Amino acid sequence: MVVTQTCFGFFLLLSWGTIVTKAKTQIFMGSNCQNTSQEPLSIAYQANLDKILAWMSSDAATSKGYNHTSIGINTPVYGQYDCRGDVAENFCQFCVSFASREAPKRCPNRVSAIVWYEYCMLRYSNESFFGKILTHPTWHALGTKNVSNMEEVRRGEGFVKSMISKATQESNHLYYLGSFNFSSTQKRFGMVHCGRDLSNEACRQCLEALFEQTHKCCEQNIGWSIWSGTCMIRYDDQMFYRLSNQTSSLPPSNDETGESKDYKFVIILFFICIVL
Known part of the structure; x- marks a missing residue:
């Protein structure tokens, strides 16, 4: 079944x-x-x-x-x-x-x-799953703040697409994180990640499949995550990752760069699940 x-x-x-x-x-x-x-x-x-x-x-x-x-x-x-x-x-x-x-x-x-x-x-x-994409089931988590206009949605979409492209380049090990200046006082942060048993092409397919689902579940929220058994995408207005040697996905003038910072977050999830 x-x-x-x-x-x-x-x-x-x-x-x-x-x-x-x-x-x-x-x-x-x-x-x-x-x-x-x-x-x-x-x-x-x-x-x-x-x-x-x-x-x-x-x-x-x-x-x-x-x-x-x-x-x-x-x-x-x-x-x-x-x-x-x-x-x-x-x-x-x-x-x-x-x-x-x-x-x-x-x-x-x-x-x-x-x-x-x-x-x-x-x-x-009990069956080998190595190297195989799994995009069902998926889980999402949504923030409490909504976007104010479609331009904000479009900028977020472009940012996520750029991270997917970067993550699936040979040198980036199927993961990428980055940020950009949304305004003079606000930033947006993102991360994409694939299971490292996937090929670059399989990673791209997995992330793009998740990204397509965000149009229905997530893009009207400022903060959201979506993930499956083999890949994940997260986008937020709060910094949720630790910086190390990873460069950002946008030009240096707009990047979040510097030393690792001890930002940590507690995520409280409330799920309603439907099993078909």
Whole structure:
């Protein structure tokens, strides 16, 4: 059975002056438990699942924010984790470790699962999904402020399109972030990111598929996020990412540049989900 899930959400962004998410918990963004059987997993599959969850948790401590593998022959489990492109290694490892513990709880007795947190995504299945685009189900989160006119919408669209183009260039590792001066007193910030098992072309297709959905769900809001199992887009009037060596997607005169800043946000999500 093909499960199509649409989730509508609202989020509040609260400034957080210190890094507290690292210490205790991760901000849950959504999950998809892909099969519907309530039967217990076989002993062999459960053993391999436990192994791959443990592997992802430990591997994230030494990787560059992404990896995937499979364990088992007759009852294989395929697993992958992917951290947001601006996230430091210690944040990545903590998020993946947390997700590896929580995924089986959110999807009990499921052979396939995807869980999204603010800084990382973790996925496992009994079938190989590496390199494949997944644009359903999708989740959205919407800000509380609305745009004032269509010119604001058009400028936001152009900005997101430019980031998609930049992210899918060979040197940018399927992720890009940037900002631009919306007015003399306001900025707009954005990020696009794809699972790093995708090709550049697959990443572009995934991001463009999500972008098309924003015309119906999101573009009338100043702040919004949309994401699927393999890519995400976020756009806001508040800075939500950490700057490192990544350059912005617009000319230097309009970019947000400089040292890494400790801006953190708590995202409170309220979802209404329809499963077809």
